């Protein structure tokens with residue numbers, strides 16, 4: 059059996075639960091993926107190069123391991139699940155939707171005396187107010203099957219202050235060059251279509267679960283980097299806390315957008331930003347960071363999988 063795909067016992071425990079039989083299970087470096095259908099793409103074909111984002115998140119541990127930490131944060135959104143997934147690559151909304159929260163943080167921080175140490179919360183929240191140019195230059199990568207990630211060249215996670223002792227541990231584990239390469243990768247959101255998003259530099263996974271056409275449960279998991287300083291876990295939990303002032307902006311936005319879809323004013327949702335006529339079928343391309351290409355690619359994947367075998 060290929061390394062990293064050992065049987066986890068998941069199949070047996072799932073079968074005992076009485077749910078639909080799971081026929082195919084893969085353990086990828088500790089993350090278990092399952093499907094109940096014999097048809098469709100196999101694991102490697104489906105994920106392809108996108109697994110590099112899982113690799114980077116896990117490699118950030120000097121021991122090459124993650125541990126679930128901080129429990130799971132569950133929150134219900136009154137919107138269709140596709141909105142949540144689209145939003146993960148929507149780089150044109152932060153400076154607008156989060157102006158009252160992140161914008162206030164920036165204003166308050168400006169008034170702090172010059173000697174004040176920058177609080178972790180400010181470091182995390184302030185980049186949401188970065189200008190459009192920042193997000194344009196950050197870049198977006200497109201992969202097959204609706205997968206992709208924002209933050210090709212840099213991201214809102216790039217400028218966090220160094221954690222004492224962390225690089226030394228990484229250097230000891232991987233060697234200087236490889237350690238620099240791992241930590242130099244600052245991908246923002248990696249979307250695994252249809253319903254997962256991970257943030258490597260924060261060690262966070264969001265799982266979007268459709269409950270109804272207008273209801274989506276989001277489960278947010280956080281991970282500890284085994285053998286890394288505790289301050290990294292503190293940052294992860296700070297980013298993912300239930301009282302996140304940024305998260306509430308989005309919650310309100312989704313609900314209003316869902317209400318808007320029930321009106322008869324416009325039959326179409328516009329996803330044409332930076333459309334390129336030759337984009338269908340292209341994969342592993344890096345494009346302008348404010349392009350809506352990833353959303354269009356998600357709908358291309360949706361069409362592909364919903365019509366497969368027809």
Ligand SMILES: [Fe+2]
Pocket residue numbers: 151152155156304308
């Ligand atoms: Fe947002």
